[in-house]
Amino acid sequence: MILNMGPQHPSTHGVLRVALELDGETVVKAVPDLGYLHTGIEKSCEHKTYSQAITLTDRMDYLNPLGNNLVYCLAVEKLLGLEIPKRAQYIRVMMVELQRISSHLVWLGTHAIDMGAMSVFLYCFREREEILKIFERFAGQRMMTSYIRIGGVALEPPAGWREMVSRFLKMMPSRVDDYETLLTENRIWLARLQNVGKIKLEDAIAYSMTGPTLRAAGLAHDNRKFFPYCSYEEFKFDVPTRTDSDCYGRYMIRVAEIRESLKIVAQAMAKITDQGAVRAEAPGIIPPEREKMKTEMEALIYHFKIFTEGFSPPPGDAYVAIESPRGELGCYIVSDGSPKPLRCHFRSPSFINLQALPRIIEGQLLADVIACIGTIDIVLGDVDR
């Protein structure tokens, strides 16, 4: 029997369609069909100036907008050869790790709902709300923050941010314990996830899988450790790995990652000084401060130039990869010396991890397909771009 799962199936978390060939309840063949959410972001980036394109990157992986901003800005900064002040780097790290926690919370909540555990969803979203409130204070926006900009971050941290983040850090560990109490040894949870959706390590590497799926297969590959960016080499944290490589392993990895991210946020908070620049000093590339524009002619000219014409990085190309909650998020930018990029490509982890889906679900039961799609953790905005 041929069965169409999606594109409106709630457990595909968006608009993924999978054509399944079934023998009884066993999946014989699976063919994913995507593109329902394709918005041509890469093409649009080519027709915007370098700073304008930041808002587009927010909208790719909508559970990780800050990570998308970061990878794009790192790539442009590499083209320009810009050095970012340490304080701005630490703020970036803190924000991106908070984003990782919020993304994993959405994953955990929605995946639990797929498996029939309604209450976990409500708890996870309650904590995610706290993170979104922090983002709102920092950037004025809850989701599409565009907070990370070329050369640093958009704004000085708001008054009272330390208390806000500390309160969250104090509350969160016990909340993670709560989720684990509800799920980790829950019999239904174990029965639905253990020994389901296995993939061998060689296959995971051959299919270019990254993120928790690869780490659950037994390889501690994490761009934050391997190719550190934003001063990640100064932070102490572990890269959790497991060897069971099933849906349950991926769940355990993500829960452990939430705890590791909390550690990183605490360290970053201690490193962020109260005074200091949040943007690099680069006239003509980074918009001048408002106060300066009222007194200095050059500042006014630069402001006008940046917002009408943009800036032109030297011709060349740069590829930057960061560790997003879903795996390696890369950005490849080619400049031809004009104020708009010649090419802007995003290596989206969801797209590439999804490729291995047929490999994982063929031979499994139909009900397990949902567990497998869930634990690969795809965001369709990221898959289709």
Place this chain on the structure above:
Amino acid sequence: MAESGSQNADVVAEHLRKWNAKSVAEVIEFHGETTLVVPRELLRDTAEFCRTNLEFNFLSDATSVDRFPVEPRFELNYHLVSIPKKSKIRLRTRVSGADPVVDSLVPVWPGAGWLEREIFDLMGIRFNGHPDLRRILLPDDWEGYPLRRDYPTEGFRDIPATFLPGFKKQ
């Protein structure tokens, strides 16, 4: 800023040249990233050599660039990562607009499958030996390749006929 850890790039180029003198046509260094330009005919063999002999076991990304109207207009970039050696390298092949065909790297890394489908879908480069070369993001009946530089950002459908090239005013 993160450097890409390509300190052994010269060694890689040397190994490749020892294996086949024609394999590396050019070595480009830019911002700490190394690009090896490989002739189109040798792409698959070079990739295979990189994977089996030089431990570049992970294909991180594959993408294409259109430099229209320069010829050869297309550039294919494969970003390779060696997980054991913690290094990165980029293989590049240039392809002309008249005959945009290269050998597929799916036999080397199965993960290249969807990346090459995406390139085919959006830029119209064909891959020899790809097991399933279909459009992936756009509908099957889409005409043209939107990521090409001569394809308007607004698409063709919404442009009034008077703006289309070749249209003569009455």
